[in-house]
Amino acid sequence: MHTVEIVLLVLLLGSLTGIAARYVRAIPLPLIQIALGALMAWPQKGLHIAFDPELFLLLFIPPLLFADGWRIPKREFFALHRPILLLALGLVLFTVLGLGWLIHWLIPGMPLTVAFALAAVVSPTDAVAVSAITRNLGMPEKTMHILEGESLLNDASGLVALKFAIVATLTGLFSWTEVAKEFMWMALGGLGVGALLGWGFAHGRSTITRRLGDVAATQMVLLLALLPFAAYIVGEKIGVSGILAAVAAGITTNFADLERSSYVSERMQTEGTWSLIEASFNGAIFLLLGLQLPSIIGVNLHDAGDQWWMLILYVVLVSSALLLMRWIWLTLGVQGSLARAHHQGKMAERPSHLLNLLTTMAGIRGAVTLAGALSVPMLLNNGQPFPGRNMLIFLATGTILFTLVLGSISLPLILRRLPPPGESPTxxxxxxxxxxxxxxxxxxxxxxxxxxxxxxxxxxxxxxxxxxxxxxxxxxxxxxxxxxxxxxxxxxxxxxxxxxxxxxxxxxxxxxxxxxxxxxxxxxxxxxxxxxxxxxxxxxxxxxxxxxxxxxxxxxxxxxxxxxxxxxxxxxxxxxx
Known part of the structure; x- marks a missing residue:
């Protein structure tokens, strides 16, 4: 199928599954979308698609991260910045190093740099999937804000770590000093580019609408919808993180919106547009995962032969180790900052082992993990196949499914055991x-x-x-x-x-x-x-x-x-x- 046809089809199916999920409330929407995609692709004459991973990354990820940066409550984000940064940066580094070595030990045939790439791929979390599972179940507000902030930043940090691991695999060279310098350049440069573009757009929009008012609302909303793509492309072209540029552009634009209280038509069109984009693109990504699932499983089962059960064991071990490392980091590294936030009145929930377990199980992997796995190149610089690519994609896919299913079962059970909250601060x-x-x-x-x-x-x-x-x-x-x-x-x-x-x-x-x-x-x-x-x-x-x-x-x-x-x-x- 042509790429345009594929995109239109998954957007259509994403809308239909969104409607179906209203009738099947017991099953989270992401699982429905993955199952539908797999059913469509599983038969011999099913829908089998191939697409450019770089195009996939460009098309779906920037608008979703921009929307996260635009929507996330900034007050809570800055008030809880310490636990958020510990999870989004510290936990990602802990996961990449610890899980990378573990994967290399479990699968000696996978090079260490590829194992680091897999660990980087599975480090970003998906707060959208958590929200879909815990809707109307009484998820503590501040905990959800921490998860949203973590998801917003670890998407970027995980993909930046993935880029370094891929470069090390392609070139065979790795230097901690160079990595640190490059990381700072990519991170700070990406944030700077995104903030500059967001500020430039906000200034231009303000100048135009001061003269025209809400007459130009539709055009302004269209330009806003294109802004994350512009931030991502400009960032990648100059060698910084396009992902962080999209996030920074969303945060900057949100701050500028606080000065635009009188533009009713523009505000309502913007809300409707971004709700549509988020619902469509999130659904499309999980459907694409389902469409890829039969071929991913088929290739790896064929390579494994009689040892197919080892693949299942690898998925369980890698996913369990991922969640265990998350629990250890929360217990030893984040518990203190959460307690301080509670005593300072920034977090209503008192830290507890049950809350730590809830936050651990909320470490569901989703859209960005799939995008990162599929963006791994197929060939090395010398034309040889990228080592362990099929296994990397299989384990990343298995981790998504494992954490989704486990989260769908465990999160409602844990939430029922939490003490009933009083009046919500919000x-x-x-x-x-x-x-x-x-x-x-x-x-x-x-x-x-x-x-x-x-x-x-x-x-x-x-x-x-x-x-x-x-x-x-x-x-x-x-x-x-x-x-x-x-x-x-x-x-x-x-x-x-x-x-x-x-x-x-x-x-x-x-x-x-x-x-x-x-x-x-x-x-x-x-x-x-x-x-x-x-x-x-x-x-x-x-x-x-x-x-x-x-x-x-x-x-x-x-x-x-x-x-x-x-x-x-x-x-x-x-x-x-």
């Missing part, structure tokens, strides 16, 4: 932010001296009447946007005296205008709460999304109301009839 923060927004809206309803003197007494009286009505709504903590039953125009109202009808129309328009003003004040207050770190990015997106939808509905009603208020009596009777 829920409490959202409640306080809503309260602050309501108070800001009530403060904004007062009339200034200039407005009183520049308008008629009739307008001032009408304004005060509507203001009292809205203030009472806020005081009662009612819904901001009601169904309009108390003020909507009706045929019966239009049969009243013309002056009464005119007053009703004007009052309705004024009420909608004041409601819009309140929404703007509430939204500005929420952004101020985020900038003061009293709520996180997730809460901001959730609360602002509610206000955006209310504003869109209000604007439509206001347009209709203004048109009705501008009608003459004769036009109104025409509409009535």
């Amino acid at each position: 829920v409490r923060e959202e409640r306080l932010a809503r309260s602050e927004a309501c108070h800001a809206a009530m403060r904004g309803l007062t009339l200034s001296d200039e407005e009183i003197h520049s308008n008629t007494a009739e307008w001032v009286h009408m304004h005060q009447e509507v203001m009292g009505h809205l203030t009472q709504e806020y005081r009662n903590r009612a819904q901001l946007l009601d169904d309009g039953s108390g003020t909507a125009l009706s045929i019966e109202a239009q049969r009243e005296a013309p002056e009464v009808v005119r007053q009703r129309k004007l009052r309705y328009v004024l009420e909608l205008e004041l409601r819009l003003r309140c929404i703007h004040l509430e939204r500005d207050t929420l952004y101020a709460e985020r900038q003061a770190h009293r709520i996180n990015d997730e809460s901001l997106r959730h609360l602002v999304s509610e206000l955006d939808m209310q504003e869109i509905a209000l604007r439509k009603r206001l347009t209709v109301a203004r048109r009705a208020a501008a009608m003459t009596d004769e036009e109104a009777r025409t509409v009535e009839h």
